[in-house]
């Protein structure tokens with residue numbers, strides 16, 4: 001049990017540092033607080049619910065979500081794990 005907890009916290013720490021780096025790459029299109037429509041096309045992500053952000057990011061990754069420019073986001077989400085996606089959604093909606 002103790003070992004499981006330690007493993008979980010290591011995973012959480014790794015995810016936290018990874019998502020900080022990943023989120024830096026989002027800023028160019030979505031702005032620092034996700035307050036801008038990326039390339040004039042996306043929704044204002046900071047106004048989205050956390051669950052909707054998760055659905056969108058996982059959907060871009062597996063091809064089940066998106067509009068005309070979803071190809072742009074497919075490239076962004078391909079490398080993100082589900083844990084990192086949830087951490088990003090938490091971070092965006094915490095502001």
Ligand code: HEC
Pocket residue numbers: 022023025026027028029030038039041042043044045053056057065066067068069070072073076077088
């Ligand atoms: C090269 C520009 C670019 C980068 C970098 C980028 N995005 Fe996007 N993002 C877009 C565009 C364009 C859309 C709208 C795509 C579509 O047509 O569905 C979008 C859509 C989204 C949506 C869904 C909003 C909607 O309209 O449904 C979320 C959530 C999102 N991005 C989060 C992120 C996150 C998190 C990152 C960083 C890991 C990121 N984006 C990086 C351009 C970008």
